[in-house]
Amino acid sequence: QKLTFSLKIAISSSLSKIHLNVSHGRLCASSTSFSQRNNSSSANLKVDHDQTTGVAVMHMQSPPVNSLSLDFLTEICITLEKLEMDKGCRGLIITSSQPKVFSAGLDILEMYGKSPERCGEFWKAVQEMWLKLYGSNMVTIAAINGSSPAGGCLMSITCDYRIMADNPRYSIGLNETMLGIVAPFWFKETMVNTVGHRNTEISLELGLLYKPAEALNIGLVDQLVPEDQVLSAATQTMTKWLAIPEHARQITKSMMRKSTIEKLRSNREADIQNFVNFITKESIQKSLRMYMEMLKQKKA
Numbered sequence: 001q002k003l004t005f006s007l008k009i010a011i012s013s014s015l016s017k018i019h020l021n022v023s024h025g026r027l028c029a030s031s032t033s034f035s036q037r038n039n040s041s042s043a044n045l046k047v048d049h050d051q052t053t054g055v056a057v058m059h060m061q062s063p064p065v066n067s068l069s070l071d072f073l074t075e076i077c078i079t080l081e082k083l084e085m086d087k088g089c090r091g092l093i094i095t096s097s098q099p100k101v102f103s104a105g106l107d108i109l110e111m112y113g114k115s116p117e118r119c120g121e122f123w124k125a126v127q128e129m130w131l132k133l134y135g136s137n138m139v140t141i142a143a144i145n146g147s148s149p150a151g152g153c154l155m156s157i158t159c160d161y162r163i164m165a166d167n168p169r170y171s172i173g174l175n176e177t178m179l180g181i182v183a184p185f186w187f188k189e190t191m192v193n194t195v196g197h198r199n200t201e202i203s204l205e206l207g208l209l210y211k212p213a214e215a216l217n218i219g220l221v222d223q224l225v226p227e228d229q230v231l232s233a234a235t236q237t238m239t240k241w242l243a244i245p246e247h248a249r250q251i252t253k254s255m256m257r258k259s260t261i262e263k264l265r266s267n268r269e270a271d272i273q274n275f276v277n278f279i280t281k282e283s284i285q286k287s288l289r290m291y292m293e294m295l296k297q298k299k300a
């Protein structure tokens with residue numbers, strides 16, 4: 001049965017509108033814009049799309065810490081799909097509107113005390129976000145204006161380039177082992193592809209979170225700038241990347257990332273089963289509970 005529905009997104013200019021049509025499971029965007037800037041908002045995301053430069057800035061605004069819940073992941077995936085399909089969008093900058101935090105990573109509450117079915121649905125959304133970002137044809141830049149542990153770090157290292165605020169209070173890394181959980185192979189491979197095998201081995205086994213200067217030193221981020229310049233530096237870098245012949249850049253990106261992406265694509269169901277079996281174990285649930293208590297105590 002043909003599935004067709006149309007979603008109208010309100011845009012700041014009353015003269016502009018975008019229609020998203022889903023037909024046979026594919027999402028197509030058509031835009032009739034009379035202004036050069038499209039601003040769209042959903043519950044936890046604000047997207048500023050400058051049509052002149054072809055650059056969209058996606059601001060994560062899911063309080064308090066942009067943790068990636070199923071709902072938030074779904075929102076991110078819909079937005080990424082829409083931007084990917086929009087020929088007028090060639091570059092994406094991801095940043096946070098929350099103070100001090102880029103993203104706290106996966107929402108721990110989605111992994112604690114949930115049914116296997118719900119855990120499976122959640123993990124599928126995590127996979128989907130990674131596939132969309134790591135395989136994007138757009139130039140993607142993470143403007144990391146706060147701490148970025150675990151899934152927040154993953155999101156950053158799926159991007160083509162990372163600019164972090166030079167504030168020693170912030171940290172970034174795949175710290176899963178500190179929660180008593182294990183980063184799956186595609187988290188690990190994204191990290192290896194960014195900082196190499198040895199740095200990844202040390203980093204994952206010890207669950208390390210790096211201060212900005214340390215992250216720069218191992219190549220986990222590419223540039224440090226004063227906090228108030230993160231977005232402007234990302235915009236400057238984007239201009240340089242967009243000046244490269246597009247087709248050549250896209251094919252090169254695909255060549256570098258293809259084998260990692262294919263490995264997950266062809267094993268999605270098994271990866272979901274692994275996750276569900278692992279995360280619903282009594283011992284793992286206990287580790288997650290202790291970690292959440294530790295987070296609360298840190299506050300008190």
Ligand SMILES: CC/C=C\C/C=C\C/C=C\C=C\CC(=O)SCCNC(=O)CCNC(=O)[C@H](O)C(C)(C)COP(=O)(O)OP(=O)(O)OC[C@H]1O[C@@H](n2cnc3c(N)ncnc32)[C@H](O)[C@@H]1OP(=O)(O)O
Pocket residue numbers: 064065067100101103104105106107108109147149150151152175176179181182183184274275278279295296299
């Ligand atoms: C064999 C292998 C097979 C399969 C693979 C199996 C498993 C892999 C599984 C999972 C992979 C997971 C990756 C992840 O992303 S796990 C999440 C890890 N995240 C963290 O460790 C970050 C924890 N948070 C923090 O460190 C801090 O909150 C902060 C630095 C981000 C911000 O610090 P603040 O001082 O500004 O804020 P807080 O007071 O600490 O927090 C405010 C509020 O938010 C709650 N919260 C924080 N982080 C999370 C989170 N990730 N999920 C849910 N909730 C979170 C925190 O508890 C506070 O809540 P209350 O206000 O106290 O209610």
